[in-house]
Amino acid sequence: MLEDIVDSAAPGAGFNRAWTRVLDAGQLTLGLMTPLARARDAEADFALETGLAALAAAAPNVAIGTAAAVLPLRHPLHLSKAAWSLDRFSGGRLILGLGSGDRPEEFAAFGAAAAPEILFRERWLLLRAALAPDHEVLADAAARAALLEATGGFIPHPAPARRIPMIAVGSARQSLQWIAAHADAWATYHREEARQQGRIALWQRALDERAGGMRKPFVQSLQLELLDDPDAPAEPLELGLRAGRRALLGYFERMAALGVAHMLLNLQGARPVADQLEELGADVLPHLRKNR
Numbered sequence: 001m002l003e004d005i006v007d008s009a010a011p012g013a014g015f016n017r018a019w020t021r022v023l024d025a026g027q028l029t030l031g032l033m034t035p036l037a038r039a040r041d042a043e044a045d046f047a048l049e050t051g052l053a054a055l056a057a058a059a060p061n062v063a064i065g066t067a068a069a070v071l072p073l074r075h076p077l078h079l080s081k082a083a084w085s086l087d088r089f090s091g092g093r094l095i096l097g098l099g100s101g102d103r104p105e106e107f108a109a110f111g112a113a114a115a116p117e118i119l120f121r122e123r124w125l126l127l128r129a130a131l132a133p134d135h136e137v138l139a140d141a142a143a144r145a146a147l148l149e150a151t152g153g154f155i156p157h158p159a160p161a162r163r164i165p166m167i168a169v170g171s172a173r174q175s176l177q178w179i180a181a182h183a184d185a186w187a188t189y190h191r192e193e194a195r196q197q198g199r200i201a202l203w204q205r206a207l208d209e210r211a212g213g214m215r216k217p218f219v220q221s222l223q224l225e226l227l228d229d230p231d232a233p234a235e236p237l238e239l240g241l242r243a244g245r246r247a248l249l250g251y252f253e254r255m256a257a258l259g260v261a262h263m264l265l266n267l268q269g270a271r272p273v274a275d276q277l278e279e280l281g282a283d284v285l286p287h288l289r290k291n292r
Contacts, residue, residue: 030252030285032277033067033221033266049082056090065095067187067221067264068169071127072101072119073110077156079123080130084157087164096131097187098124099169117173124182126150128166134159167219180206180216187219187264190239193254196220200259217261224248225269226276230283242269245283252288 048069056064064086069079087094100120101107112119129143137144137159147155168174168183179186186203190196203218223240232244234251243251252263267276 029262030280030288031065031067031262031264033264049086052086052094053089056086056093063093063095064090065097065167067097067167068099069097070101070106071098071123071172072112072116073106074123076123076127077130077151080127081157083127083131083164084160087160087162092162095165095167097167097169098127098172100171100173102170120172120174121178124166128182130156131160131164131166133161133163136163176202176206177210181210183216185217185219185261187221187262190220190222190241193258196255196260197258204259218259219262219264220255220260221264221266224265224267224276226267226271226279227269228271228275228279237268240266245279249284249287252284256288 048066052064052066055062071079083094083096098120100116107116114122125143126147129140129147132140132143163184165184167185167187168179169187170189172179176186180203188199191199200218207214207216221239223237225237225240225242226248227242227244230244230246232242232247234241234243234247236242241248241251255263265280267273269276
């Protein structure tokens with residue numbers, strides 16, 4: 001599957017972003033979860049940074065991202081060095097998705113003594129300070145002081161040339177108000193359309209309360225089986241749907257109208273991934289671009 005996604009990012013193939021775990025479609029952007037994103041896959045036995053570097057080199061036209069790095073299990077200074085390096089090597093194409101993790105056995109194995117929600121908040125703030133570009137450093141002396149205190153006075157790497165986007169994935173064990181105040185976007189899961197509309201309204205309210213009304217993207221993941229019959233109706237899957245392309249297009253257009261800015265697709269099913277990608281590029285993305 002990874003090779004299929006790299007091929008889909010080639011010039012002329014119709015896609016121009018991808019992540020591990022984005023494809024520009026105009027009114028709604030679409031992303032692909034590669035095998036690097038699914039730690040239980042035998043194919044996914046790569047170190048995260050190594051896999052992302054290989055993907056960035058093999059597909060120079062795409063953005064790369066994590067969905068998500070488990071922040072309570074990673075030292076924020078190690079992660080900031082990796083993120084800074086990946087962003088520089090890729091020419092400013094990194095998007096850093098961060099989650100709190102959901103497997104207690106992993107917290108024990110990594111010796112995480114504090115509660116994951118506390119570790120997530122503390123490490124997020126330190127990571128954001130370490131990855132701040134120069135103009136943000138000058139504007140937030142307290143964050144810089146906290147970074148210097150945590151490092152004993154040294155700077156782990158030069159300031160990045162741009163603000164590297166940091167996205168909260170899932171609830172991250174935080175309130176939506178905290179996410180609205182600190183994250184550059186919020187990524188959550190597929191829900192039935194009326195329920196998702198309610199989550200979007202909650203997100204917009206949190207932005208009004210804690211982000212001064214700044215419009216930060218609402219991102220949704222989608223487990224997708226694109227059927228070879230273009231007229232097949234949509235049927236529910238766990239955290240997603242199975243559909244032909246016409247029903248899928250209608251779904252994308254409705255979700256964009258509700259306020260979903262980006263959709264992360266996890267392709268599955270018996271139909272080869274390469275065939276699903278080809279149809280998405282040839283028959284779905286052009287329609288979304290036309291309607292933007």
